[in-house]
Amino acid sequence: MMDCPKCDSETLVETSALGNIPLDVCPACGGIWFDKGELEALLAQSQGGAGADLSLISPKPEGLSCPRCRSGMTRGGLVNPLLIVDKCGTCGGVWLDSHELALLEKLLGIVGGRTEVRVARPAPAPEPEAQPGGRAPFLKYALGAVSLAGLAGFSYELYLYFSPAGSAGHTPSALLAGGSALLLAGGIFSINRLED
Ligand SMILES: [Zn+2]
Ligand SMILES: [Zn+2]
Structure with missing residues (x-):
C-alpha cells in the first residue's frame, strides 16, 4: 500500500x-x-x-x-x-x-493509447455485519434454563415415585410430572430449532 x-x-x-x-x-x-x-x-x-x-x-x-x-x-x-x-x-x-x-x-509508440489511466478507489472495508439474531444466544440460555427446570421437576417426580411410600412428604403428582416433561421436551425442541 x-x-x-x-x-x-x-x-x-x-x-x-x-x-x-x-x-x-x-x-x-x-x-x-x-x-x-x-x-x-x-x-x-x-x-x-x-x-x-x-x-x-x-x-x-x-x-x-x-x-x-x-x-x-x-x-x-x-x-x-x-x-x-x-x-x-x-x-x-x-x-x-x-x-x-x-x-x-x-x-x-502506443497508437491510440489512452490519455490517462483511470482506476476506481478500492471499496471500503465492509461494515461488520449486524449480528443476525443477536438475541439467539440469550434465547438459547433461557430455553436451556426451561429445559433444566423441566428436568429437575421430572427427576423430582421420579424420585417421589420410586421412593418408599410414606418416606417422602409428597405423593407424585401426574400433573406436575407431565408439566415437567413438557417443559423439558419443549425446551430441547426449541434449542434444536434455534440451531438449524
Ligand atoms: Zn524511493
Ligand atoms: Zn494523486
Missing part, C-alpha cells in the same frame, strides 16, 4: 492497464508509480529491448517524496526532455503525473 505523493490521503491502486505491467495509479490525480524496472521494461518493449538511457535529463532535487520509501525524489526529463518525471534515487522508482502519460505513450 502506497500513498499518492501528490494528493493527501489517496492510496495508489494497482492496475495492469499498461503493457501488463502492474502499475500503481492514483484514483484522484491519475498519477502513475513505476517501481524500479517497470518503466525500463515498458521502454525496452517499445524500443526493441535496446537499453535506453534512463538517467534524468537536467535533474533538479525538487521532486516529490517517494511513495515507496519516502526519500526525496529528483525531477527531470526521462528519455525525452519533455517527459518530466520524479525519480527516486534510493529505490529507483519513477512517478509520472497523469498529463505526462500521453507523452510517454507517444515515446512508447
Whole structure:
C-alpha cells in the first residue's frame, strides 16, 4: 500500500492497464508509480529491448517524496526532455503525473493509447455485519434454563415415585410430572430449532 505523493490521503491502486505491467495509479490525480524496472521494461518493449538511457535529463532535487520509501525524489526529463518525471534515487522508482502519460505513450509508440489511466478507489472495508439474531444466544440460555427446570421437576417426580411410600412428604403428582416433561421436551425442541 502506497500513498499518492501528490494528493493527501489517496492510496495508489494497482492496475495492469499498461503493457501488463502492474502499475500503481492514483484514483484522484491519475498519477502513475513505476517501481524500479517497470518503466525500463515498458521502454525496452517499445524500443526493441535496446537499453535506453534512463538517467534524468537536467535533474533538479525538487521532486516529490517517494511513495515507496519516502526519500526525496529528483525531477527531470526521462528519455525525452519533455517527459518530466520524479525519480527516486534510493529505490529507483519513477512517478509520472497523469498529463505526462500521453507523452510517454507517444515515446512508447502506443497508437491510440489512452490519455490517462483511470482506476476506481478500492471499496471500503465492509461494515461488520449486524449480528443476525443477536438475541439467539440469550434465547438459547433461557430455553436451556426451561429445559433444566423441566428436568429437575421430572427427576423430582421420579424420585417421589420410586421412593418408599410414606418416606417422602409428597405423593407424585401426574400433573406436575407431565408439566415437567413438557417443559423439558419443549425446551430441547426449541434449542434444536434455534440451531438449524
Ligand atoms: Zn494523486
Ligand atoms: Zn524511493
